[in-house]
Amino acid sequence: MAVYKKVYRPYEGRLTGPLARLLVIPRYAFEDLHRSKFLNTFFIATLIYPLICALIIYVQHNASALQLLNVQNARGLISINVTFFLSLLGWQSVMALFMAAFVGPGQVSPDLANNGLSLYLARPFSRVEYVLGKMSILVVLMSLMTWIPGLLLFLLQGYLEGWSWMTDNARIASGIFFGSWVWILLLSLLALALSAWVKWKPAAGALMFVLFFVTSAFGATINAVERTHWGNLASISYLVGSIWVQLFEGANKTTNGAVFFRSPIGEEVPLWYCWAGLTAIVLACLYMLARKIRGAEVVR
Amino acid sequence: MEPVIELDGLEVCFDGRPILKKLKATLTGRSIGLLGPNGAGKSTLLSTLLGFYPPSAGTARVFGRDVRTHAREVRGLIGYMPENDAFIAGMSGVRFVRLMAELAGLPREQALERAHEAFFYVGLGEVRYRTLGTYSLGMKQSAKLAQAIAHGPKLLFLDEPTNGLDPPARSRMIQLIQEIRDRGDLRLILSSHLLRDVEECCDEVLILKDGNIAAFCNLEEERRANRxxxxxxxxxxxxxxxxxxxxxxxxxxxxxxxxxxxxxxxxxxxxxxxxxxxxxxxxxxxxxxxKRDSLEDIFLKAMEAGDGRL
The missing domain is CATH 3.30.70.100 (Alpha-Beta Plaits)
Structure with a gap:
């Protein structure tokens, strides 16, 4: 019907399924994000480090390139090993933190400020689907920055080095994948929970950094004052770093993490404490979201 | 006529404080008014029917579907125009309505087409590409109506649709509601504390007071009798x-x-x-x-009843 015919008519066409509805939120969000020059530039910039890594891997396996660069024994300069991939994951995860701080606060708070939630939830669309929809925006962005380039580099190295290298180092691949997901889920939930509770977007973004860096400083202070290692439990970066090292290397620990995600050797706390700490943060975030994501506010 | 809403001992409590108290009614009208002073429980009843608040006791059914067990299905049948300002920040009007239609289950192309139609229908065709934040109050009310009808619901919830509108905008809104009602494609529930709005748009009225049903009457029959x-x-x-x-x-x-x-x-x-x-x-x-026993008379009688019940 032409739009100039100003009459109301019922809709009798087909309806989409729940999955298609779930994808509506990220689709609209990506359209909006795509319009931001700053975010586009930042996202592209986050791929520079993986590109450099790819170049290093390529050069290491290319004799003519090495000859051209007049570099002898290049394998001794940079080893493609656990540390290499952990460093990649560490840097990319810091970039993911920045991305979450830029994008996350704009997800829930505008809907809350403008009473938009009642409109979402008055449709065949649940609170869980709303959170998943919003979370998927961050998950996709951060996946493109962490485990996807990580695994591509792993495959590149495996392709150039040979099948045996891949099988010998399969744990690195699983570490990249699961380690990234631990960080991505934690960051996404933190970003959404802060977005739900802090309506001013810059404040919510800043709080992400505060949680990450200040908790580390707080943990270090407790360690120094109390001469203990248990202060590390207050540090998100330590918790994540410990889990990464475990995921990458298992019990045979040769590194202490990478970048900001370090668990120094000799300062360990039992791993299950780390998992429990992260689980507590996740549960707190879920509780915060459950309190705020409602179709209607309860007037008490 | 098929019952639109069936309330069977419906009770809703917040922190143990009852807000809706054992409501029992069967609403069958084409256009049902929910009347009551502020705080009577009108919006709470609508929110409960939408599944925003769980009933503490009793049940509520919309077109025979229990709102507790078939919440998703029920919400699929409803178009909701909330009382307060409600929109998605930074979006143009038509994109907002399209998003809402897609969330209701319309495929992309149909959602876009119907978003345009809905905008023209509510009289905002010329401003549909403007950001919602720049709309006047009256335009925002119309945009809310557009998003409520874009997906072609079977039941329309209108919560204080004329709130804050100037007289011409109010008459336009009432005219739209009457048009929608008269087409007969959907039923509507209009919650308001303005007797005139309800009287002009509804054929059945449920009056709430302190969470109780204070009166329930068929305005059509009242009008016929009053003649x-x-x-x-x-x-x-x-x-x-x-x-x-x-x-x-x-x-x-x-x-x-x-x-x-x-x-x-x-x-x-x-x-x-x-x-x-x-x-x-x-x-x-x-x-x-x-000499009509007008809605005002009915309402005042209901309000005078001490315990909120007639």
């Missing part, structure tokens, strides 16, 4: 003869001060005949009103 009540103001010497003549025609009369007469006309007697009788008795009819 036989008249209030007349007369001038002339022969008022007594005029009254006697009316009674001979089967009218029940009650004379008042200063020539005022209240009367109930029997079936078959028309207003025109009243004038003829008056002329025959040399009495002037200066004013003749259908």
């Amino acid at each position: 036989r009540f008249l209030e007349i103001e007369t001038r002339g010497e022969n008022n007594g003869d005029f009254l006697a003549a009316l009674e001979r025609q089967g009218c029940e009369t009650a004379p008042g001060a200063q020539g005022r007469i209240k009367l109930i006309m029997p079936d078959g007697l028309e207003v025109r005949q009243i004038y003829q009788i008056a002329a025959a008795q040399n009495v002037q009819v200066r004013r003749l009103n259908h």
Whole structure:
């Protein structure tokens, strides 16, 4: 019907399924994000480090390139090993933190400020689907920055080095994948929970950094004052770093993490404490979201 | 007619404080008004029907579907226009309505087409590409109506649709609601504390007070019944003869001060005949009103009842 015919008519066409509805939120969000020059530039910039890594891997396996660069024994300069991939994951995860701080606060708070939630939830669309929809925006962005380039580099190295290298180092691949997901889920939930509770977007973004860096400083202070290692439990970066090292290397620990995600050797706390700490943060975030994501506010 | 809403002992509590108290009613009208003073529980009832609040006891059904067990299905049937400002920041009007239609399950192309249609229908066609934040209050109300109807719901919830509108915008909104009602494609529930809005748009009214049902009436029937009540103001010497003549025609009369007469006309007697009788008795009819037990009377009676029940 032409739009100039100003009459109301019922809709009798087909309806989409729940999955298609779930994808509506990220689709609209990506359209909006795509319009931001700053975010586009930042996202592209986050791929520079993986590109450099790819170049290093390529050069290491290319004799003519090495000859051209007049570099002898290049394998001794940079080893493609656990540390290499952990460093990649560490840097990319810091970039993911920045991305979450830029994008996350704009997800829930505008809907809350403008009473938009009642409109979402008055449709065949649940609170869980709303959170998943919003979370998927961050998950996709951060996946493109962490485990996807990580695994591509792993495959590149495996392709150039040979099948045996891949099988010998399969744990690195699983570490990249699961380690990234631990960080991505934690960051996404933190970003959404802060977005739900802090309506001013810059404040919510800043709080992400505060949680990450200040908790580390707080943990270090407790360690120094109390001469203990248990202060590390207050540090998100330590918790994540410990889990990464475990995921990458298992019990045979040769590194202490990478970048900001370090668990120094000799300062360990039992791993299950780390998992429990992260689980507590996740549960707190879920509780915060459950309190705020409602179709209607309860007037008490 | 198929019941739209069935409330069966519905109770909703916040922190143990009952907000809706054992509501029991079956609403079947084409257009149902929810009336009540502020805090009576109108919006809470709508929110409960939408599944925003879980019932503490009892059940509520929308088109026979339990709101607790079939919440998703129920919400698929409903278009909701909330009371307060509600929109998605930074979006153009048409994109907002399209998003809402897609979330309701319409495929992309249909959602876009219907978003445009809905915007033209509510009279915002020319401003549909403007950001919602720049809309006036009246435009925002219309945009809310557009998002509520874009997906073609079977039941429309309108929560205070004329809130904050100036008189022309209010009449336009009421006219739209009447048009939607008269097409008969969907049922509507209009929650308001403005009697005039409900009276102009609804054929059935549920009056709430303190979380109780204070009154429930069919306005159509009330209007039909009220048509036989008249209030007349007369001038002339022969008022007594005029009254006697009316009674001979089967009218029940009650004379008042200063020539005022209240009367109930029997079936078959028309207003025109009243004038003829008056002329025959040399009495002037200066004013003749259908003495209606108006919605206002019904509402006031309901509010006067001490415990909120009639």
